[in-house]
Amino acid sequence: MNVLYAEIIVDVSTYHVDRSFDYAVPVEWVAVIEKGCRVKVPFGPRNVLGFVVGLKHETDVPTNKIKPLAQILDIEPVFTEEMLLMAKWLKNETICYEIDALQVMLPSALRAKYEKIVKLLNYQTILPMAVQQIFGKRQQANFKEFERAGLLPLLKTLIADKIVKIENVVKQQGNVKAVRMVKITEDEQALSNAMQEASRAAKQRSLIEWMASHLGEVFTPQQIYEATSVSAAVLQAVIEKGAASFIQEEVYRDPFTKDVARTQSLQLTDEQAVALKAITHSIETQSASTFLLQGVTGSGKTEVYLQAIQKVLNDGKEAIMLVPEISLTPQMTERFRSRFGEMVAVMHSGLSVGEKYDEWRKIQQGKVSVVVGARSAIFAPFTNLGLIILDEEHESTYKQEDSPRYHARDVAIWRSQYYRCPVILGSATPALESYARAKKGVYTLLTLKQRALHQAMPTVYVADMREELQKGNRSMFSELLIEGIRTRLERQEQMVLFLNRRGYSSFVLCRDCGTVVQCPNCDISLTYHRTTEKLKCHYCGYEEQVPQICPQCQSEHIRYFGTGTQKVEEEIYKLFPEARVLRMDVDTTKHKGAHEEILQAFGEGQADILLGTQMIAKGLDFPNITLVGVLSADTSLHLPDYRAAERTFQLLTQVSGRAGRHDKAGEVVIQTYTPEHYAIELAKVQDYEPFYEREMFLRRRSGYPPYYFVALIQVSHEDVMMAAEYAGRAADWLRGNLSNQVSIIGPTVASISRLQNRYRYQCLIKYKIEPNLIPVLQRLLAMYRAEWIKQGILMTVDLDPSTI
């Protein structure tokens, strides 16, 4: 007999061999199992989750050694053929475990604990005896019952015939939501039989008569009571006579709170039309080109995306639209919903596990054709992709910082090659790497130089805070900004005040000895939180009461210092008691929908000033905003990171772009202690090209990307000596195994030298071409996984680190 074997990737990512294992497929599952299904397999002493990545009739494992699969969890695969291929690619590309690559593609509901339910869809069919016995009078039964009874092959044919269907019921939050409905029979004969049975019950007869004019329709019980004024008992009696039946109707949790009005395509500007034409051409010729759409803020990039997506939908294909998590605002998603209505699924971290799962199912079941989402939506299980878009492509959040350390842009390009469809990377301030590729012709550059309605770009002023101090102005607002705020309040126009990073510098400082209160677990100063009078660590969550006296010198002159959003808010009220301020930061947006409420209130003119962190840098498009203030441009400029200047330039450009987007002209005030810095000077003139040239020159001189590639190895341990020792071993080993074309810097102490009680060291690899790199790093990782890990070492390898 021809035995079937399954190749399984098991859910054990500490195991040091990263490969698939063969298991025998029990005979009763041979007709059921498919590539891409989830299974449970015996592994060591327990059963673990596994994914079927291959099926075959031969194995090298001796017959007496091979174990059978323990359980099959899916009858229909959760991974497509494409996803299995993509996982193999990701594994190599990012040097991760294949299991991690597979897991990242699934919604967490499918990774979590769940229960499988078999639901009866068609009540008229006569079920096979064995199956009928399991259902009994119920409409649904647990998958396990069929499994125990050995009925999986039969179940598979029932699914194919649409007599039953399978649902994953996630324990905890993620249940598939279902409501009880009444379905009236389609069979006139059944109805007249019921009528005869009910010969002496007038109410039942009148209900059956009503049903006769609604054959096959589905109602809630409530609707029926209202339409016919019968009671629940009458309905129950009629159902027992076979005139109708109760069914469970699946409803998707709808994360959209309100209906949106439909919009039509806008008449494109000439620049937009040129861009769209190039993209459309690529869609029509099915070429996997990558476009870099560089358009100044307010140039109407979104309209180009919308019309390109429309084209793809007209061709019967699907589109993925990625936006950074923080700009995935209701305002943003509404622009897509208002154009494509029910065709759109939305995926972001604000959704519950269940809601995310529902959105994923809509995609998998082909109920939607467009997904708008953050990074992980790049794995949306579409099977006929026609277009992938990354808006704000320069954003560092497109890079995942945990294994698999993938960049959504690379996954997008891989998928575009698989489907032969274009990718659009859009930004006002492209990542240096992307612009360099566009200049080399690897990407096709499309530019929008004008704002869509030909509004002027805002006028940008730079306020030198050193001069302010010399003039005796000790507040956090420059005279220029105070004047700007005053005139806006008079004219009843709106403003956005932007503070780089939440509470970045609101630490507690002793004015006598200079001690800053630090986290006991991480080498980072604690942040002061006014509302709770507590100090918190933003990395590990540690918190403590604000000390009354300095822990170092016992002085009472210890107090918080610096500019958190709360402090700014207080200062505004001191200067402008009449101002209405809305604060948007991590603290005010904790509860679900808070984001939306704040933006809506601001949009309705309920406040004059929107004060916030990164969250407000993007996507805002309100007509009445005429002033943008950046309170301190320096905070991001002086981070120990080779991309600090690039990030600052991007941020300043983005924030400035919120002003004067409609009829009214906009102004921007950037406050800084280093006005002569090129990132600030060039953000002032809002010119990308000179910034690009300047920054490229510096990158070449210092040997950083895009001229060189970098890879980062981080090693951590609770004991500082161990961390240093093993980081040294890694560096030595790399020096011994990589060519001398490569420079290896380190080991050095990481920029955050201790995190969650672990000391951190790192080595940086800089290279131009090194064919050996991946295999060498894989061997280093194998060594780590086999030996070092037992010593309590944690090591990570990142081939495209976003911070160094």
Ligand SMILES: Nc1ncnc2c1ncn2[C@@H]1O[C@H](COP(=O)(O)OP(=O)(O)OP(=O)(O)O)[C@@H](O)[C@H]1O
């Ligand atoms: N062809 C057009 N005709 C009329 N209005 C347009 C057109 N294209 C875009 N707009 C409008 O111009 C404004 C700016 O467009 P949009 O938000 O798409 O710009 P963007 O390039 O995505 O900007 P940002 O990068 O700043 O987010 C929007 O209010 C949009 O409705």
Ligand SMILES: [Zn+2]
């Ligand atoms: Zn002190």
Ligand SMILES: [Zn+2]
């Ligand atoms: Zn901490």
